[in-house]
Amino acid sequence: MPDDRFESNATTTCGYCGVGCRLETHARDGRIVSISPALDGPANLGHTCLKGRFAHQFTRNRERLTTPLIRGEDGELHPATWDEALERIATELTRVKTQYGPDAIAGLASSRATNEDCFVMARLIRAAIGTNNLDNCSRVCHSPTSFAMRKAFGLSGATGSFADVDHADAAIIIGANPTAGHPVAGARIKQAAIRGMRLVTIDPRRIELADYGVLHLSPRPGTNAAVVLGLAHVIARDGLVDQDFVDARTDGFDALLDLIADYTPQDVERISGVPAADLEEAARIYGEAEAGCLIWGLGVTEHKYGSEVVQLLCNLAMMTGNIGRPGAALLPLRGQNNVQGSSDMGALPDTHSDYRPVDHEPTARAFEAAWGVPLSRAKGLTIPQMFDAAIGGELRAMYIFGEDPAQTDPNTTHVVHALESLDFLVCQDIFETETTKYAHVVLPAASFLEKTGTFTNAERRIQLVRPAIDPPGEARTDFAILSAVSAALGHEMPYASPEDVMAEIAALTPNFAGVTYERLGRRGLQWPVTADGIDAPILYADTFTTANGLGHFAALPYQPPGSEASDEFPLILVTGRRLEHYNAGTMTRRTANLELLPSDVLELHPDDAERLWVTDGDLVSVRSAFGRIELHAEVTRKIEPGHVFTAFHFPEVRTNLLIGSSADVNTSCPEYKVMAVDVRPVSEVPARVPALVAGD
Amino acid sequence: MSTTPTTFTATIDGSTGEFAPGTTILEAARVLQATIPTLCFDERQDPFGACRVCLVGVQGAPGPLPACTTPLRDGMVVDTREPTARRVAGAVVELVLSELPEPPAEHTELAAVAREFDVTSSRWPGKQHEPRPEPRHPYLTLRHELCISCGRCVRACDEVQGTFALTAIGRGFEANIVAGLDEGFKASACVSCGACADTCPTGAITELSLLLLDGPEPAHRPEPATR
Numbered sequence: 001m002p003d004d005r006f007e008s009n010a011t012t013t014c015g016y017c018g019v020g021c022r023l024e025t026h027a028r029d030g031r032i033v034s035i036s037p038a039l040d041g042p043a044n045l046g047h048t049c050l051k052g053r054f055a056h057q058f059t060r061n062r063e064r065l066t067t068p069l070i071r072g073e074d075g076e077l078h079p080a081t082w083d084e085a086l087e088r089i090a091t092e093l094t095r096v097k098t099q100y101g102p103d104a105i106a107g108l109a110s111s112r113a114t115n116e117d118c119f120v121m122a123r124l125i126r127a128a129i130g131t132n133n134l135d136n137c138s139r140v141c142h143s144p145t146s147f148a149m150r151k152a153f154g155l156s157g158a159t160g161s162f163a164d165v166d167h168a169d170a171a172i173i174i175g176a177n178p179t180a181g182h183p184v185a186g187a188r189i190k191q192a193a194i195r196g197m198r199l200v201t202i203d204p205r206r207i208e209l210a211d212y213g214v215l216h217l218s219p220r221p222g223t224n225a226a227v228v229l230g231l232a233h234v235i236a237r238d239g240l241v242d243q244d245f246v247d248a249r250t251d252g253f254d255a256l257l258d259l260i261a262d263y264t265p266q267d268v269e270r271i272s273g274v275p276a277a278d279l280e281e282a283a284r285i286y287g288e289a290e291a292g293c294l295i296w297g298l299g300v301t302e303h304k305y306g307s308e309v310v311q312l313l314c315n316l317a318m319m320t321g322n323i324g325r326p327g328a329a330l331l332p333l334r335g336q337n338n339v340q341g342s343s344d345m346g347a348l349p350d351t352h353s354d355y356r357p358v359d360h361e362p363t364a365r366a367f368e369a370a371w372g373v374p375l376s377r378a379k380g381l382t383i384p385q386m387f388d389a390a391i392g393g394e395l396r397a398m399y400i401f402g403e404d405p406a407q408t409d410p411n412t413t414h415v416v417h418a419l420e421s422l423d424f425l426v427c428q429d430i431f432e433t434e435t436t437k438y439a440h441v442v443l444p445a446a447s448f449l450e451k452t453g454t455f456t457n458a459e460r461r462i463q464l465v466r467p468a469i470d471p472p473g474e475a476r477t478d479f480a481i482l483s484a485v486s487a488a489l490g491h492e493m494p495y496a497s498p499e500d501v502m503a504e505i506a507a508l509t510p511n512f513a514g515v516t517y518e519r520l521g522r523r524g525l526q527w528p529v530t531a532d533g534i535d536a537p538i539l540y541a542d543t544f545t546t547a548n549g550l551g552h553f554a555a556l557p558y559q560p561p562g563s564e565a566s567d568e569f570p571l572i573l574v575t576g577r578r579l580e581h582y583n584a585g586t587m588t589r590r591t592a593n594l595e596l597l598p599s600d601v602l603e604l605h606p607d608d609a610e611r612l613w614v615t616d617g618d619l620v621s622v623r624s625a626f627g628r629i630e631l632h633a634e635v636t637r638k639i640e641p642g643h644v645f646t647a648f649h650f651p652e653v654r655t656n657l658l659i660g661s662s663a664d665v666n667t668s669c670p671e672y673k674v675m676a677v678d679v680r681p682v683s684e685v686p687a688r689v690p691a692l693v694a695g696d
Numbered sequence: 697m698s699t700t701p702t703t704f705t706a707t708i709d710g711s712t713g714e715f716a717p718g719t720t721i722l723e724a725a726r727v728l729q730a731t732i733p734t735l736c737f738d739e740r741q742d743p744f745g746a747c748r749v750c751l752v753g754v755q756g757a758p759g760p761l762p763a764c765t766t767p768l769r770d771g772m773v774v775d776t777r778e779p780t781a782r783r784v785a786g787a788v789v790e791l792v793l794s795e796l797p798e799p800p801a802e803h804t805e806l807a808a809v810a811r812e813f814d815v816t817s818s819r820w821p822g823k824q825h826e827p828r829p830e831p832r833h834p835y836l837t838l839r840h841e842l843c844i845s846c847g848r849c850v851r852a853c854d855e856v857q858g859t860f861a862l863t864a865i866g867r868g869f870e871a872n873i874v875a876g877l878d879e880g881f882k883a884s885a886c887v888s889c890g891a892c893a894d895t896c897p898t899g900a901i902t903e904l905s906l907l908l909l910d911g912p913e914p915a916h917r918p919e920p921a922t923r
Contacts (some may be wrong), residue, residue, distance in 0.1 A: 003803045005909050034906055036894055039739070046740045047856050050888035054835045054903075183889065190858035212858075579887060592834030596888060 009520065011038055013455050013463040015112060015448025016050040016582050018334030019184045020457025023047045025056075025449065025468035032056045032449060032468055036064030042523050043162050043457055049183035050593065051582055056449060058590035059469065063431055065444035066473025077432075077442060078313060082474065082484070083442050089399075090488035092424040092440070096397045097129065102376075106133035106386045106395055109347035110402025110478070112338035114453025114465055116336070116498035117478040118345040118506050119353070121401065123379035124482050127371040128491035132349050132358050132380030133395070136342040137403050139383045140410075143667035144301040145332040146343060146355075148310030150553050152318070154412030154545025155511075156355055157340060157460040159317075159528065160293075160329025161537050165192045167327030170289035172282065174202040174313070175224065175299020175673075179209055180579040181299075182458075183332045189295070198289070200282045202227060203299055204574055205603075205645055206638045215282055218640050220574045222561025222674040223272035225305055228312040230268030231283045233260040235319055238280075242321030249544070250318050252553035259555040271558060287320050291327030298335065298564070301577070304562040305668040311554035314453045318551045324540040334458035336583070337448070341456030344512075344527070345505070349380030353509040370508055373491065384661070384668050385408065387418035399485075401428035401478060402445065404584045406435040407651050410659035410670040411626055416692050426479055431586050434651055445478050446471035447587075451481065454496045454520065456527070460536075462515060463524035488667070562662030563675040565642070569624060571608065571675035573658060574645045576673075589649070600653050601634040603645040604679065609635040612679060619682040622646075624675050630682055644679060709777070721763035721774055722750060722839035730776050733785070733812045735792070735805065737764045738895045741755035741855045747792075747846055749809060751785045753778020760784055761813040786813040792844050795825055795869070796898075805897035806844070823869060831880025835903055836893055838875065845871040849892035849901050861886040873900070889908040 006026040014021040022041030026034045035056055037048040059062075064491050068085035069077040080088075096104050106123040109118045118136065125134040138146065146156040153159065165171065165188055167509075170249050178186030193199040199213035219227045224268035235241060246253050265276030275519040286292045294317055300309050313330065322328040334340050337363040346353040356363040359377040381389055383405070389395035391414075397430060398419075409415050419438035436442050448455075450471040456462045460630060469478065476484075479501070483493050495501045499517050506512045511528035514535075519525060524533035543549040565572055580597035581588040588594070602620055604612075614620055616635040621628060622644070629645065631653050637647050662671040703714040708721070711728040720743060736747035745765035752763045755773035760781035763774075775781075789810055793799070799816075800806040810816070825841035845864065850873065853862045861884045863874050876884025893901045897905045 005803055005906070028909065033909060034903055046894075047891055048889070050890065053890045053894075054888065155852070177885075183887070187857050187889075191855065196857065595834040596882070 006033060009428070010466045010468045012449070012466045012468060013337070014048065014475070015337045015465075016051040016055070017182050018336055018338070018339060018458040019043050019182050020162050020455060020459070020461055020463055021052050021184055021351045022463065023048060023052055027469050030469055032059055038522070040522055043186045043454075043459065043461065044681040045188075047184050047187060050580065051588060053181070055224075055582070055588050055591040055593050057592065059447055059449055059478070060472070061590040063328065063590065064472050064475070065430060065442065066475055067444060068474070069442040071440045077436075077439075078265040082240045086484055086488040088441055089426055089485055092130065093397055093489060096423060100396050101671065102130035103133060103380075104396040105129050105131055105392065107380055108383065108403050108405070109134065109136040109342050110343045110430075111137050111336040111342040112402045112448070113342070113478050114338065114451065115341040115456060115462070115505065116453040116501035117482065118342040118347040119501055120479055120482045120486075120493065120495070121677065122346050122352075123371060123493060124486045125399070126367070126375055126493075127373045128486040128489040130376060131537060132378060133378055133386065134347055135349050135383045135386070136339075137336070138339045138343045138349040139406070140302075140408070140669065140670055141298055141335045142301055142332055142339060143535070143669045144307035144414060144664045146643045147667050148314060149332075152311055152314035152554065153540055155528075155539060156343065157330045157527070158329060158458055159248040159323055159539045160326075160331065161459040161461075162188055162331070163537070164293055164327050164329035164331070164473050165189055165197070168192065168197055168289070168291050168293040170198040170200070170285050171293040171329070172200045172202065172286050173209060173295045174298025175301075176295060176333050177203065177205070177207040177208070177576060178295070178297075178333060179192060181335070181577045183579060185333060198285050200230040200285055202282070203448070204640055204643050205576075208235060214285065215278060216387055217274045217278055217282060219272035219274050219329070221574050222303060222564075223558065224300055224303065224309045225312060226263065226268050226271040226557070226558040227274055227279065228309060228316065229260050229263040230265055231278045231286065232256065232312070232315055232319060233263045234280050234283030235262060235316070238284065238287065240284070241319050245321035246319060247526050250551040250553060251548070252555065253319065255555040256315055256553045259557060263558070282562050286316065286322070289322070291325060292322045293327065293329050293331060294322070295331045295333060297333045299673055301664070301669055302671060304665060304671050305559055306669055308554070308556040311556060314551070315553050318553060321553075323341050324538060325385065325544070326538065328359040329538070332458065336454040337457070340458060340460060341454070341462070344456055349382055353505065354511050366508055370504065382668050384663060386668070390418035390421045393421070396422060397424040398422055399426045400435060401429075401482075404429075404433040404435045404586065406438070408648065408656065409662050410656055410672060412657045413627060413655060413692065414661065426600065427603075428478065430475070431590070433584070433586060440696065443481055444473065444475035445481060446475055451477040451479070454502065455565070460526045461524045462512075462520060462527060462529075464520050464530065468506060491515055545624075562671050563660065563674050563676045566677050567676050571677050571679055572643050573622065573624070573675040573677045574643060575648055575655055575659070576645060578647045578649060583649065585649035585651070599632070600647050600650050601632050602679070603636050603639045604633050605639050605643070606635050606637065607641045608679070612681065614679070614681050621659060621682045622677050624660070626660045627654075629657055630652050644677065702767050704772070705769045706772045706774065708752040708774040713901070715768055717767070717841060719768050721752060721754075721761070721766045721768060721772075724768055725763060725774070732763045732776050733809045734764060734810055735897055736848060737888040738852070740850050740895070741848065741851045744847060744851065748788045749785050751781040752776045753781045768859065774902045783811070786815060789813050789815045790818045791820065794820045794822055795844065797824045797827070797841050800842070801899050804899050831882060833888070835905075836881050836890065837902060837904055837907065838873070838881070839900050840872050841899045843872050844898055844900075845873070846897060848897065851872055852891040857887065857889050857891045859885055859887050859889070862892060
């Protein structure tokens with residue numbers, strides 16, 4: 001019998017992490033009353049976490065932006081009409097473009113928004129403004145994964161699905177804490193481990209899943225490359241190489257063999273601190289598995305050589321033949337609900353959709369024909385380059401939607417200096433953020449529970465997003481706003497709805513060729529989707545998508561991280577996530593999740609705590625070469641001696657003041673995971689919110 | 697030497713189908729669209745076979761069999777309306793209802809099962825569970841008096857989430873569910889995923905936001921978060 005407690009129900013896709021849980025929403029009186037998991041959700045199988053299920057109260061929080069805001073002569077933001085806001089944006093962007101050229105303008109698309117929103121944003125920046133200065137926040141999370149997997153295999157995405165975990169008899173998780181960051185995937189991995197899948201966890205912290213695995217390795221932060229090269233060494237030494245696969249499907253193996261000769265377990269122990277015997281056992285567990293999975297997160301990518309470590313992980317899969325079969329998948333845990341999709345859509349400075357380079361002539365011509373304007377063939381700026389250019393004066397205006405770099409990007413002082421240097425900043429968001437403090441126009445957007453579109457999850461699964469409620473006040477969907485801004489700039493887009501946008505995405509994007517909302521249905525489709533609608537749960541069963549069809553080994557040596565412990569900064573800070581909150585916390589801090597976790601702590605090992613005269617709960621100061629913050633200590637054996645850990649969910653902590661500009665050598669993804677710091681007890685009552693100092 | 701056939705043929709309420717060995721009567725019935733009520737069953741969990749609400753008649757069997765845990769045999773003929781099975785299952789539902797201080801809310805699975813068996817009251821009025829306070833949690837609440845000890849919440853916590861935060865305590869009429877060592881969800885190992893509330897067939901574990909829809913709260917229940 002229908003449940004008459006609710007007035008409307010909708011099936012949608014969760015807007016928190018990259019797992020892509022399908023959700024049933026239940027609303028009454030225009031408010032969401034309850035959310036339950038869809039029983040047929042392929043990624044969540046009738047389960048969800050406390051974020052997807054409960055953290056929806058933010059939608060009706062009184063701080064929601066409900067009207068456009070324009071900064072006045074008095075320096076304050078004041079409510080304005082949509083016409084006023086659009087006119088101001090058109091005037092200012094046109095002025096900057098006329099005076100300094102289109103490359104003085106840059107845009108950030110949002111990995112929280114839909115594929116359609118990101119595609120429309122790409123068109124706004126490329127066609128209406130005329131620059132490739134476009135990026136999204138995968139720059140600061142999984143851009144190294146995308147780079148490395150494209151190099152090794154051809155496509156930027158997981159090679160399989162979460163379902164492969166159910167069929168694997170071994171798995172290695174490295175640099176990820178799924179039960180906190182991706183709780184539903186974490187639960188699925190945990191169940192597989194309980195059923196007997198042999199799980200190896202590799203992380204400087206003793207993550208929850210370590211208790212369900214057969215082996216836990218704690219390398220020093222920044223030494224992943226040595227550990228993975230050591231695993232390859234043992235796999236080769238002990239005769240665990242799948243030589244048939246290597247011969248038939250790959251190239252470059254000999255160079256790797258030469259390199260890994262230098263990474264004996266004893267060498268790796270010296271570099272990483274991982275006992276040689278543990279390394280050998282880990283290699284045998286993965287190497288001897290009939291089907292093994294490799295699962296990783298930002299603990300691999302957010303390093304100076306993050307993209308190289310992902311390439312080294314691809315080596316492991318190829319040398320053991322653990323790819324292209326059920327249970328043998330490489331699964332990068334994508335952080336945000338649509339961090340896969342925002343990049344797939346070409347919200348990047350160097351590629352159109354499907355990661356086709358902006359200077360690829362046939363692609364550029366196809367987009368020019370569809371959009372009716374000439375497009376730049378020159379690569380645009382990445383996020384860190386945008387901030388440098390803003391300070392340098394070459395970049396004059398930015399359009400940022402659904403992102404809060406002043407809280408989430410590294411080296412906060414530098415970011416704020418950049419934002420203050422801009423002539424004109426537009427922010428489009430659901431709340432005021434640290435970044436909107438520097439905006440000239442703020443536009444009120446709809447949340448994921450208030451719009452139509454698609455998200456693409458960590459297993460390349462494109463899933464429908466349907467509105468459960470209406471946006472509050474005068475807030476509009478990102479699709480509607482970006483279309484209106486483009487029209488105000490003189491470039492009318494012909495889409496009546498997000499579904500029209502998807503039709504154009506499908507027409508212009510080979511891997512999306514057969515995608516329609518009707519075909520997506522309740523279970524979604526995993527790209528590449530052929531024109532007749534066949535999708536691809538498992539990639540590379542017969543051939544790789546590289547130019548010669550072979551998987552490419554990469555012989556890349558270990559190199560030390562950008563930040564190392566010193567006398568002045570003797571501890572290594574690792575940053576990460578907590579179960580209860582999500583990224584900048586913009587949403588979860590406005591729900592009762594705050595009651596479950598009201599503030600953050602610095603995790604500190606008992607040995608370090610004793611040496612530093614810190615007891616559990618004490619206020620401590622954490623200082624790096626870039627900044628200083630204060631928070632309370634939690635003395636715990638979850639972290640190894642010499643390391644400390646905290647998250648970045650709370651703006652009042654300003655964790656990212658500590659992080660410098662060191663970044664991945666190939667993708668400029670920041671090195672959030674290794675920062676040398678000094679920790680000391682704080683005796684007096686502190687100023688809880690550190691002041692921001694303008695300028696560098 | 698006999699060989700096991702690769703598929704079994706089974707007939708349920710006159711409809712016949714082919715099924716893989718290991719398929720349960722309940723799974724086959726759902727394929728053949730025969731209705732078998734369940735109470736302790738949740739497709740996300742392993743079959744438990746505790747409640748006996750899914751009893752069916754099987755030709756040749758000495759008595760009714762639980763559909764959720766009984767694997768098909770080749771040629772099995774099942775009657776979901778078999779009178780003994782229905783009478784026993786209906787009596788189970790009646791006994792379950794007799795323990796509750798109030799009839800189950802209309803939207804609950806227990807209410808649906810009671811409707812299926814036309815059970816509106818119990819012939820065996822007796823002791824009923826008393827409400828008792830439960831420590832505050834921002835989203836979840838546990839109304840012990842509505843618990844029928846089906847074990848679904850405990851199994852959801854173990855088999856779906858893997859947190860093992862819920863515990864079955866007591867025996868007989870005193871059987872109930874507690875979070876951790878009866879310290880409440882928040883102080884226990886609970887990760888607030890809500891899988892227990894999602895599976896609970898009586899609303900004993902439920903979301904505070906849903907309770908508020910039904911009118912004022914009894915005094916002992918915590919206030920909802922107002923943030």
